[in-house]
Amino acid sequence: MSETAPFIIYGFATTHDALVGERTLIASDVEHRTIPTPKTLGALCGIALRVPIGVAADAESALIAAGAPWTARVETNDRIS
Amino acid sequence: MREPHAVKRITYLDHAATSWPKPQPVIDAVVMALTEAGGNPGRSAHTLALAASRLILEARTDVAALLGVQDSRNIAFVPGCTAGLNLALKGLLRPGDRVLVGSTEHNAVARPLHALAATGVRVDVVQGDDAGRIDPDDVERALAEAPTRAVICQHASNVLGTIQPVGDLADIAHEAGAYLIVDGAQGAGHLKLDLTALGADAYAASGHKGMLGPQGVGVLYLASGVHPTELTQGGGGSNAGDPVQTDSRPDRYEAGTPNTPGIAGLGAAARFLAANGDAIRAEERRLTRLLYEQLLEIRGLRVLGPPPAEERVPVVSIVHDRVDADRIAFELDSRFGIAVRAGLHCAPWAHTTAGTAGRGALRFGIGYGVTESDIELAVRATREVLA
Numbered sequence: 040m041s042e043t044a045p046f047i048i049y050g051f052a053t054t055h056d057a058l059v060g061e062r063t064l065i066a067s068d069v070e071h072r073t074i075p076t077p078k079t080l081g082a083l084c085g086i087a088l089r090v091p092i093g094v095a096a097d098a099e100s101a102l103i104a105a106g107a108p109w110t111a112r113v114e115t116n117d118r119i120s
Numbered sequence: 121m122r123e124p125h126a127v128k129r130i131t132y133l134d135h136a137a138t139s140w141p142k143p144q145p146v147i148d149a150v151v152m153a154l155t156e157a158g159g160n161p162g163r164s165a166h167t168l169a170l171a172a173s174r175l176i177l178e179a180r181t182d183v184a185a186l187l188g189v190q191d192s193r194n195i196a197f198v199p200g201c202t203a204g205l206n207l208a209l210k211g212l213l214r215p216g217d218r219v220l221v222g223s224t225e226h227n228a229v230a231r232p233l234h235a236l237a238a239t240g241v242r243v244d245v246v247q248g249d250d251a252g253r254i255d256p257d258d259v260e261r262a263l264a265e266a267p268t269r270a271v272i273c274q275h276a277s278n279v280l281g282t283i284q285p286v287g288d289l290a291d292i293a294h295e296a297g298a299y300l301i302v303d304g305a306q307g308a309g310h311l312k313l314d315l316t317a318l319g320a321d322a323y324a325a326s327g328h329k330g331m332l333g334p335q336g337v338g339v340l341y342l343a344s345g346v347h348p349t350e351l352t353q354g355g356g357g358s359n360a361g362d363p364v365q366t367d368s369r370p371d372r373y374e375a376g377t378p379n380t381p382g383i384a385g386l387g388a389a390a391r392f393l394a395a396n397g398d399a400i401r402a403e404e405r406r407l408t409r410l411l412y413e414q415l416l417e418i419r420g421l422r423v424l425g426p427p428p429a430e431e432r433v434p435v436v437s438i439v440h441d442r443v444d445a446d447r448i449a450f451e452l453d454s455r456f457g458i459a460v461r462a463g464l465h466c467a468p469w470a471h472t473t474a475g476t477a478g479r480g481a482l483r484f485g486i487g488y489g490v491t492e493s494d495i496e497l498a499v500r501a502t503r504e505v506l507a
Contacts, residue, residue, distance in 0.1 A: 052368040053358045054162035075165040085163045085357035086173065113496040114201060 050080040050111035067101035125211025135487025149388035162357035179387025196373035204324030204340035215240030217269035224252035224470035262293030263296040275307030279470040280425035281432035290319030333386030434486035445482035
């Protein structure tokens, strides 16, 4: 069975906003993964950002500073990949 | 074995219709989009789709920077300048509204306004002089006559080359509570733009003319707080479960699969212009003046638009007292390989203003890649055709 870990998943109003978020996390060197928006976030847009819970605070600071706010946030256990 | 067709050398002076050849980075970006980023952007999160989405984000960011727009979400990619103008006009105007419009507008404005007039929009034309220049005082007087929803004008004429005082018109329109909607087909790329400072509420630009991108893509800038009703509803990746079109930008105005290769090419063009635009524009101005001055020396020719000392975009249109424009264009192409455009240039209003509605004109359009020897050939060939 695959190993799981706790993550925060961020949803955005548009793909544009999600990718601005991705760009922000890359620039801030925050570990993340760009994933299809999970059902738990509703159908906000096709792309969401998944961040290990341990770096969520760093991610949120970076997103806020960049003016790339998320519109949905959910904590989940997910397979590490 | 068949003989290959001879490749005729083309002296391309039809940049006001579309730029050619494209800078190599534009071609490379289109190929890259079709090969390495071939997914549908904004929907899926697999490698190819994300690559396409990232191309579009990069292009939107770079186009916004080129145009002086701080929030790139205010840049919508549209199929072309005409589509952008239709969106702005039909999305903002309602029956009973009044608009003021310049007298040299292209059919991209004139025809939507004609259709809107049939729905009850009142269209009043502010007459320019024979070079098409709009006097801001005339606009101010017209605005005082009746409540007005929008002032609409070209940034620059595709026939006369005249540059309109768009910044002044924005101030005057806003003072009267009206929008300023600008047709930037001939402005973007040929003029250095700061749309935020310019003050236009909506500015539509062609991607494939002075901006040097591929055909099939254009830009509509909408200032924050300006919210035309979208003309097209459909998929976009956001709020897929909601039957109502999202009001989030840019998705609101980009329903359906976008022209990713075109947008990628336009993004590359924006980066190319950011690096080389000042030099390109300076050369365009120099060659335009050279062409204008040399054409003036040909007997029987009338050169339209403002005199060479006045700043203009790089188009020079001529009429001859004896030879029709279409004949000159045919001779230039068939005998000298020179590509120009004859006729009304989809701008009958401009020709009426210039007094050439009955016969049209021949237009030389200068742009990236045109050389002084091209201009010398064009003048020599025109002289021979008219001899």
